[in-house]
Amino acid sequence: MTDVLARDLARARNPAVAARRAHRRRAAEARFRAASVAGTAVALLTLVVLLVALVGQGLDGLRATRVALDVAFDAATVDPDGTGDPAVIAKADFNALVKEALRARFPDVTTRQDRKRLNGLVSSGALYELRDMLLDDPGVIGTTQRVWLPASDDVDQFAKGHIDRAASEAERRVSDQEIAWLDALEADEALQTRFSRIFFTAGDSREPELAGIRGALVGSLLTMAVTAIIAFPLGVATAIYLEEFAPRNRWTDLIEVNINNLAAVPSIVFGLLGLAIFLNVVGLPRSAPLVGGLVLALMSLPVIIIAGRAALTAVPPSIREAARGVGASPLQVVAHHVLPLAMPGILTGTIIAMARALGETAPLLMIGMVAFVVDVPTGPMDAATVLPVQIYLWADSPERAFVGKTAAAIVVLLGFLITMNGVAVYLRRRFEVKW
């Protein structure tokens, strides 16, 4: 035995062997580093490609084409009795104003088919803009104003160059005749593609040019608020109890195993649970952010508890002993010393859980939040949808113009996530204590 050891030792001391071995070690190190750098580079490259593609398409989705028309606010159409009553004005036939303005611009269009096409240049939402304009300022009645009206999605796609002019007429959604009209408008500088606020002010719509993210954004905010209000205090309280007060026995072991299991349960299961309890037993309304928030809170709880317990364990026992040493009660030890020190870790865990909840659609499907909701929700009981659902619904729509909207919505969702993570980083920095 000793002979073998002595032989190995002798060989290890042989300078040639040692040098070879050192060389091998360095080579392995270099390979490992190269692999790590390559891995990071691939990850970064993917991220850059994703972001560039999304932001490029998203910016495209934020821009909208408008057509300038001289709209005659004919008093006989808008306000026949001359009362100026907003209720009467709101009911007026604004569509007729749009059609009349188009006819005035292209007077030589006579056949019914062509007129229909001509009217199709302008979005069906244009009349509501005219209505709002008139309700804001009844003074324009009887005058003719140059108004920039939203163009239809096909015109928008054409103006942005997504429709190939060279393709044969049957293969594109804009006919030769329509292109001639658009060229005429363009020559008059009456066709413009620019940044549009509609995306941020409107709820969902089936017309891409009228669709906005606001409803989903507010829905996500309400849902996340409910999730945070319920999951954070419950999760922290559970973590403190299990870590600081509960006895270590078979029951607490069982609870711990269950919590760890729950953290790995697929999210759709929580949706089914929500459907069974909150909708069928409690009788809460479908599609409400309150229910969505409750379901996502259930989903986030295990993650928050696990993160909270880890953060509490990381607080050195000396802190607790010192506090007890100066006479603090167990509650004071936790509330005054342990919890503040563990807070940065707990907050990080909470925000990560919330970020995951923000991106969920599967559990929301079961409780009816995968829905077409036009009105922007005003409270947690109103029907609402959330950002990832909106992205899913737009990605599934046939209209080509929704591609840009989808990308823009994804950018908004990413922005939301970055803000949440930024808050987490800030809070961690703020409360972090080093010892």
Place this chain on the structure above:
Amino acid sequence: MLKQSTALAAVILAATAVAAEARDQIRIVGSSTVFPFSTAVAEEFGKTSGFKTPIVESTGTGGGMKLFCGGVGVDHPDITNASRVIKESEVKLCAENDVAEIVEVKIGFDGIVIANARASGQIDITLQQVFLALAKEVPVGGQLVANPFKTWSDIDGSLPDVAIEVLGPPPTSGSRDAFVELAMEGGCKGLPEIDALKESDEKRHKGVCQTIREDGAFVEAGENDNLIIQKLEANPDAFGVFGYSFLDQNLDRLQGSMIAGVEPTFEAIAAGDYPVSRSLYFYVKKAHLGVVPGIAEFVAEFTSDKAMGEEGYLAGKGLIPLPADVLDAVRSTASTMTPLAM
């Protein structure tokens, strides 16, 4: 902890109190194929009628029926969309839950197209060839064998010499049901071996006609039709199966294959010449009329000329309108709210 649970309980109680109140917003569930049309009407209705905009959920036809037939009362939806006629079992489920009177409204047609990228040539295929290309078992020399066809030209010399690769919807989708029912079962008729089977073993006959091959020639591409379209562009040899409205929006990239000489165009589907088309419906719960405000007005908006007519805005969204006489009949059922005979 105690405080928090009390707070939670309070929130839930308060919410229940609100939920028990009447609903003033129409709730619609059902087919994802009808979803784009139903939402368009809902939006227009919300803007013009003074009622709240209805909430439309895309749950699939079967899922919608389950919710719809769940019962009467504000917790249950008022309308369900369907890409097929209500099944007998669903009518029974409805009846068990006191949903007695259901009004059926047919809204139009949807064609299912087999399309490929414009980069490759347009093909003309019969339903029988579609069946031979995509069925799991096909008759060869009098025997039913596992589908031996690898390329389209194996089936018929007139078809291109490229490997069979078809991207289509998964079994959960209503479009898949319709494709199986109209294209596969349609193509299965007239093959002597299979017709003989119908006499001897009906169950087996159904299985043979309805089962799509699983050896990789048919790729389940997910519910998202836009995804299929992108894949078709990337792979000119592949064909895709999806709804007509997606072809209509992407005519610059894709071409619909002719089926038995008929190209899937708006006119051909409307005239009933294109063989792979189905009717779309929605069902109204009559018991909710007058309970949830606006249902009658919503149905009137949906069936109006402005929406469902030949030149209506739904046609612009890709719905193939009903012929004038059928539309009149539908409108009279809808305005009188004549329930289905059960």
